[in-house]
Amino acid sequence: MAPIQKECDYLVLGGGSGGLASARRASGMYGAKAIVIENKRLGGTCVNVGCVPKKITWNAANIAEHMKDARAYQFSFEETAPFNWGAFKRKRDAYVKRLNGIYEKNLKSDKVEYLHGTASFIDSHTVKVLLDDNSEAEIKAKRILVAVGGYPNLAPVEGAEHGITSDGFFELETQPKKVAVVGAGYIAVEMAETRLFIRNDTFLRSFDPMVQEKVTAQYEKNGIHLHKQSSQSKLEDLGNGKKKLHYKDQSGEGSIEVDTVLWAIGRSPELEKLNLKVTKVAQNDKGHIKTDDYQNTNIEHIYALGDVCDRGFELTPVAIAAGRRLADRLFGGMKDAHLDYSNIPSVVFSHPEVGSIGMTEPDARKKFGDDIKIYSSNFTDMYFAMHEQDEKTPTAYKLICQGKDEKVVGMHILGMGSSEVLQGFGVAIKMGATKADFDRCVAIHPTASEELVTMK
Structure with a gap:
């Protein structure tokens, strides 16, 4: 049977958050005819095997920690049963499945066509798709976004x-x-x-x-x-x-x-099935697609974002922001629209949580030499006031400031709630805040984050 023939303004390869955000904006806001192709589940790594199920699992671990902490506050209770991993997994899976459905519903509402299948390039403008029913489609697109994400690596060892x-x-x-x-x-x-x-x-x-x-x-x-x-x-x-x-x-x-x-x-870009070589799109030595500040590849009408490109920030909100800016530029008439990759906040849901934005101290010293000043604070969050000494978890904050105006070029925090604390301070640092700006902010007491506006 001959392949189904389709044409579109914007073909997005990959159903992760960044690609979906770009397609929805192109179609829903600017009226472009957009098609998304995904061979797994909508939402990509983040929704299915990354941020979402990970945070839910971390929440479960955090609740277990709080149950221990409760005893320090003189709560007395007995566990009637151990943690039910199976029931937890089923409920977590159901939540993820519901999100998959929401993503598909959103595509329909923005009039984005969605095909579930495996794509491979025929030439730089045309992609062949093997659909779930083993039929094929050939799609010719004016512009193509490669946003297929990555996959986790196995160690190069026997077994x-x-x-x-x-x-x-x-x-x-x-x-x-x-x-x-x-x-x-x-x-x-x-x-x-x-x-x-x-x-x-x-x-x-x-x-x-x-x-x-x-x-x-x-x-x-x-x-x-x-x-x-x-x-x-x-x-x-x-x-x-x-x-x-x-x-x-x-x-x-x-x-x-x-x-x-x-x-x-670590992870590698998931490009093996895409037959990218026929497009002559350039890749670096690790297989990531080379892009400029505007998500352009070396091929004029092909773009890349997210984990598959070489920008170095494998974070879902980065891909979403880049995808939206790209749609604004390609279809919204905003010729200079692009994501600024400087001062991107990131967190690690460890125990305790970690938050970071801007330069590390070694990087700042390498760039600015002695023209930096470090402010730091190490303390115990009041949450642990009722705990024995060996049960307390540390909190540590560091500000890296540069120049006579002491512009904050890096902030690194460790402790309870760091992910939430960083989001607000990230706005200030993105706006170019100085140490004096931090000092002028009245502290909220008693909180751990007040240390960031009272450091000497």
Whole structure:
């Protein structure tokens, strides 16, 4: 049967949040004929196996921590049953499925055509789509956005397939009792359970040293067994629900039996099935699509955003913002519309939470030399006033200021509620706030964040 022939103004490859935001804006606001192609579930990594289910799971862990904290406040209660992992998973899955439906409904309301299937380029203007019923469609588009996202990497070791990635974590039907997590970035820190294997001595190496050191120390205090300076050589499936991980760390060679090994060592752009080479779109040495500040590739009518491009911010709100700006420029007549990638706030849902915006201290010193001033504060949140000393979780804040006006070029915070605190302060720093601007803000007492406007 001959392929179905379609034409459109704007073809979006990928149903993640960034691509959907761009397509909806192009069609719903500017009247462009837009088509979205996705071969998995709408919402991409964030909704299905990333931000959303991760935050729900983190909330569950946080509630468990609050139950412990309640005893310090003299609450006395008994657990009538242990945590029901299976029921929790089913309810979390149902929430995600409902979001998938909302995304599809929103596409319809903005008159965006949605095709579920696998796309591959025929030429730089034409894409072939293998649909779910094994029929094919050929779509010729004036402009094409590549926003197919990425996938989590397996470690390059023998037997790596016996472990899982962050995708597999959300498929677990039963709660593993003993877990080995390999990695030191966002995913590894947010999902750590018992043993954590890192290549160096600290987590979160792209963050400020204060964050790295304090999060690492707190995880050790919390009983997480850290294997520093580690590498893995082999993963065995023992056939009884157990896995054996062979490793080398600062103490020498060893092995450990666990229920689950979680690889959290980064992601790669999901371009293998796209036949991108026929378009002559340029990629960097890691396979990411090269883009400029306007999401342009080297091919005039092809654009890229999100995890698949080389901008370095694999964050859902970044992709959404970039997608909207791109639609504004291409279809809304806003010739200079583009996302400013400077001072983008980011958080890690670790225990305690981490927030960061702007330059780290090493980066600031490299750029400005001695023309910076550091303000910092280390303290215990009043929430822990009723706890024993060894039960308290630290809070630490750092401001990095530059020049005689002491413009805030970096802020790094660690402690309860850091994700919420950072959002507001991020606006101020994006606007160019100085230390004097912070000082002029009257403190809200008693809060932890008042420390940010009272540092000396």
